[in-house]
Amino acid sequence: MRISSFFYTLGQGIKNLGRNKWYTLASIATIGACLFLFGIFYSIVTNFQNVVKTAEEGVSITVFFNEGVSEEQILAVKSELEKNRPEVREIEYVSADVAWEGFKEEYLGEYADGFTENPLADSANLQIYLKDVSMQPALVTYIESIDVVREVNRSEVTANTLSGLNILIAYVSAGIIIILLLVSIFLISNTVTMGIAVRKDEINIMKYIGATDFFVRAPFVVEGILIGMIGSAIPLVIIYFVYTHAIEYVGTKFTMLSSILNFLPVEVIYNKLLPISLAIGIGIGFLGSFATVKKHLHV
Structure with a gap:
């Protein structure tokens, strides 16, 4: 791809966000809400797994x-x-x-x-x-x-209980992640579909003058990726401050609980949460927009 084509595609993708701003905001808000819930759930599960692991080490x-x-x-x-x-x-x-x-x-x-x-x-x-x-x-x-x-x-009962907890955590985590992915992809698909409808005349003109398939489709895919990226970045910032202050609050107000539950530092949580959330956000943005473009935009 030439540099000029790259910047055109990126620019059109950004413009698409503004053309359908209410759908864009709805998609970003929903993805953000989904990934916020995912981040909170991930933080809780990771800390719980740490507690289980610590308990296992004593068995x-x-x-x-x-x-x-x-x-x-x-x-x-x-x-x-x-x-x-x-x-x-x-x-x-x-x-x-x-x-x-x-x-x-x-x-x-x-x-x-x-x-x-x-x-x-x-x-x-x-x-x-x-x-x-x-x-x-x-x-x-x-x-x-x-x-x-x-x-x-x-300690047969203890071992069975801890093993059962690990299996339960794995199944619950997988189920929640799948639900979040499906909801987010559905919303991005709706946003891109609206974008295609709004730009229908412009797309027909581009096709008429000989624009390539990639040149027509790429801006919509970029739009989906940008929605996913923004939707994942916002909850990451919020969760960082929520988690940090929650640890400080529990440590100050509930000293007995904090001595039992050894909360992981926010840096440890974000070592995996940051790349996972960004990958999920960008991934569902790409998949949702790509599938929609392929279905509704015949060039």
Whole structure:
């Protein structure tokens, strides 16, 4: 494309925004509202996923061993699991002495002084933390097949709940995104259709004097892209200030809640929200206008 054609196409696309200003404003407002809701939803979901991830990191499997199993044998099991089980994130070896000290501190307090020997002499264990708690059943089955293992304790209810929450979040997110996309594309399609109707005589003249298909269609596609770009930029600015002030407000007014919910910094949220929102806005602008031009503008 020549530079002159590029600037003509861009200029006509901008003019189209003004020719159908009420439809343009309606499309921008609707896309902006949709992407604002998407941005708010994304921020909430991302923070919720962070809470779930933090909770998952605290879920562990405790492996106890048969009486008389040496520390070397336990460490050998630890090494084997670290090498051959990709779902394992971290394994901690807890000796019998450490287990006894922890038990005394948590349950006995000053009454522990009456014990001269360690009653938990065979309580050495492995604390296993997973990368994904949904893989817990498979790992537990494998560990239970090891000869020296006596018992495996796991947080099955917690693991199932966290896995279920992750699946629910994924389905809800996908459903909302699809609805937002369909609504936005529909509105852009209506705006471009009106633009074609308004410029019908001008388009016929351009066709009569030999204008190419691209030369006629491109301004309408540019119009859709500009609508999508503007419609995505506005809510991004609003969400930035809303999210920042919301974190400050919750941190100041609800200190107990803020200690439980560790909100992600706005920069972390926008590392993905910014490109995703712009891509969605520009993408639906392009798709909506391109499909409409192809359907209604026969050149």
